[in-house]
Amino acid sequence: MNILNFLEKKDISPTPIVPTQTLTSNTLVFLIAIMTFLSALTFGGLILVQKSASAWSSDISREVTIQIMPIEGELMDANLRLAETIAQATSGVSNAQALSIEESEALLKPWLGEELDLTDLNIPRLVVVKLSDPLNADLLSLKNELKIIKGARLDTHDAWRDQLNTMAKTIIISGMLIFLLIVVATLLAVFFATRSTMSSSRQTVDVLHFIGASNRFVAKEFGSRFLRIGLKGSLIGGISAIIFYMLLGFITSSYLPSSSTEQITALFGTFSLSLWDIFAILSLVPIIALLTAYTSRLTVRRFLKQIAW
Amino acid sequence: MIEFNNVSLRYGDGPTILRDISFSIKKGSFHFLTGSSGAGKTSLLRLLLLSLKPSEGKMSMLGQEISKLDRDRLLQLRRHIGIVFQEFKLLDHLSTFENVALPLRVLGQQPKEYEENVKELLNWVGLGERMHALPNVLSGGEKQRAAIARAVISRPDILLADEPTGNVDPELSERLLHLFAELNRMGTTIIIATHELSMIKKFNYPQIALKDGGIIIR
Numbered sequence: 001m002n003i004l005n006f007l008e009k010k011d012i013s014p015t016p017i018v019p020t021q022t023l024t025s026n027t028l029v030f031l032i033a034i035m036t037f038l039s040a041l042t043f044g045g046l047i048l049v050q051k052s053a054s055a056w057s058s059d060i061s062r063e064v065t066i067q068i069m070p071i072e073g074e075l076m077d078a079n080l081r082l083a084e085t086i087a088q089a090t091s092g093v094s095n096a097q098a099l100s101i102e103e104s105e106a107l108l109k110p111w112l113g114e115e116l117d118l119t120d121l122n123i124p125r126l127v128v129v130k131l132s133d134p135l136n137a138d139l140l141s142l143k144n145e146l147k148i149i150k151g152a153r154l155d156t157h158d159a160w161r162d163q164l165n166t167m168a169k170t171i172i173i174s175g176m177l178i179f180l181l182i183v184v185a186t187l188l189a190v191f192f193a194t195r196s197t198m199s200s201s202r203q204t205v206d207v208l209h210f211i212g213a214s215n216r217f218v219a220k221e222f223g224s225r226f227l228r229i230g231l232k233g234s235l236i237g238g239i240s241a242i243i244f245y246m247l248l249g250f251i252t253s254s255y256l257p258s259s260s261t262e263q264i265t266a267l268f269g270t271f272s273l274s275l276w277d278i279f280a281i282l283s284l285v286p287i288i289a290l291l292t293a294y295t296s297r298l299t300v301r302r303f304l305k306q307i308a309w
Numbered sequence: 310m311i312e313f314n315n316v317s318l319r320y321g322d323g324p325t326i327l328r329d330i331s332f333s334i335k336k337g338s339f340h341f342l343t344g345s346s347g348a349g350k351t352s353l354l355r356l357l358l359l360s361l362k363p364s365e366g367k368m369s370m371l372g373q374e375i376s377k378l379d380r381d382r383l384l385q386l387r388r389h390i391g392i393v394f395q396e397f398k399l400l401d402h403l404s405t406f407e408n409v410a411l412p413l414r415v416l417g418q419q420p421k422e423y424e425e426n427v428k429e430l431l432n433w434v435g436l437g438e439r440m441h442a443l444p445n446v447l448s449g450g451e452k453q454r455a456a457i458a459r460a461v462i463s464r465p466d467i468l469l470a471d472e473p474t475g476n477v478d479p480e481l482s483e484r485l486l487h488l489f490a491e492l493n494r495m496g497t498t499i500i501i502a503t504h505e506l507s508m509i510k511k512f513n514y515p516q517i518a519l520k521d522g523g524i525i526i527r
Contacts, residue, residue, distance in 0.1 A: 014407065014414065014420055015402065015403055015404070015407055017400070017403070017411070017414070019402040203398060203400070204400055206398070207398050207400060207411070208411075208415065209360070210358065210360070210387075210392050210398070211388075211392075211411055211412040211415055211459070211463075212384060212385075212387045212388035212412065212415055212416075212463075213415040214381070214384055217415060
């Protein structure tokens with residue numbers, strides 16, 4: 001093939017006035033993809049923490065626990081049955097069930113390992129009390145009634161729930177701060193890339209001015225170029241983040257030992273994304289693309305105002 | 310069409326480049342702008358292109374006084390002026406066709422609207438076969454003809470050219486000058502900055518000669 005023929009363009013559909021395939025634009029696509037990926041990871045993490053905290057809080061508020069400490073001379077089985085009876089008679093309680101030794105073992109397995117044997121250990125026993133109406137359950141009366149059982153104590157999980165809420169809020173606020181910093185860093189990168197592009201495209205700008213193009217026209221041409229770059233980069237980053245979460249969910253459910261999976265699930269919930277979560281992460285794509293276009297357009301306008309003509 | 314009354318120009322606090330220049334150019338005329346290097350030919354062309362404003366004096370073009378025009382009106386006026394640069398200033402990533410069509414895109418025309426006109430003009434300047442070529446595969450003469458085509462595609466009232474024959478051989482220079490003469494016959498007012506005396510003598514159009522910051526019309 002003749003090299004001249006190869007260099008000749010064959011179609012006459014309009015080529016963007018601002019060159020698209022430059023080192024700066026390719027680097028910027030890569031940078032925006034990374035930043036979007038990090039934003040989406042942070043955003044996805046926030047969704048995960050928020051969902052887990054809500055689920056924990058909801059579960060905890062629908063349940064209280066009666067703990068009965070082993071005391072010499074006291075019959076544990078009799079005390080457990082009495083606690084069940086007292087709890088079931090309390091208003092707002094739907095069910096009260098003492099945990100068997102096997103259930104207690106199962107409960108502690110994720111934390112203490114598979115080889116646990118509680119038969120030789122004198123551990124406290126639990127009665128799980130399910131509340132039908134958490135807001136109106138008469139827990140004060142239940143607490144007073146339990147005084148007749150030696151070593152019995154009502155745990156409403158309030159302290160645990162408060163701590164959990166505080167922790168979740170701290171993580172969410174920190175995550176939002178990180179998210180904002182990533183967005184600001186992205187916009188700064190776009191700002192500098194735009195200035196660099198404007199400087200290297202000075203001849204294009206001059207030619208456009210000489211043939212009568214307004215600053216608005218020039219800004220629009222550069223803005224649409226950066227919109228394309230922003231869309232391309234953010235789409236790559238957003239889809240990569242979704243694939244990452246899917247892989248993470250697959251790995252935690254398929255490759256980690258079941259005890260580890262249970263611990264991770266107990267702490268963080270599952271890594272599976274609902275359609276809404278995917279939609280929320282993908283919503284970052286147009287937002288970042290539009291922010292990129294807007295930032296570059298402002299930068300271009302500032303640049304054009306600075307150059308005399 | 311063009312009126313300069315005691316126009317002076319200096320860049321910032323620097324020395325005066327053009328001093329008390331007064332001349333007028335009628336519609337449909339053809340002038341050579343001459344002068345030695347540094348005489349201010351390019352500065353005068355930039356004034357005519359409205360990319361500079363006079364430091365002193367009055368300047369009017371196409372019946373409008375420049376000092377009274379805001380940025381948008383200057384822009385509107387500039388669309389009536391075509392410019393051919395010595396170094397062509399073609400955009401390297403656009404084909405010859407797209408470079409020539411650029412002023413029409415700026416005016417908001419769609420490819421379907423301008424396609425035939427651009428092709429016709431490219432044929433007229435002898436670039437019909439090269440319309441898809443990128444500037445980096447064009448010869449100097451082809452680039453210059455593409456630059457001329459771009460300058461006239463929007464049918465400007467005034468065509469300015471800065472040393473348009475500076476980078477081409479004498480034979481092509483003459484052909485280009487004939488091209489300008491043809492455009493002039495079609496009604497375009499033409500001002501060509503050049504220092505090629507042989508061309509000036511051969512074509513014998515009036516001269517605006519710059520000397521020591523002043524001007525002589527001959």
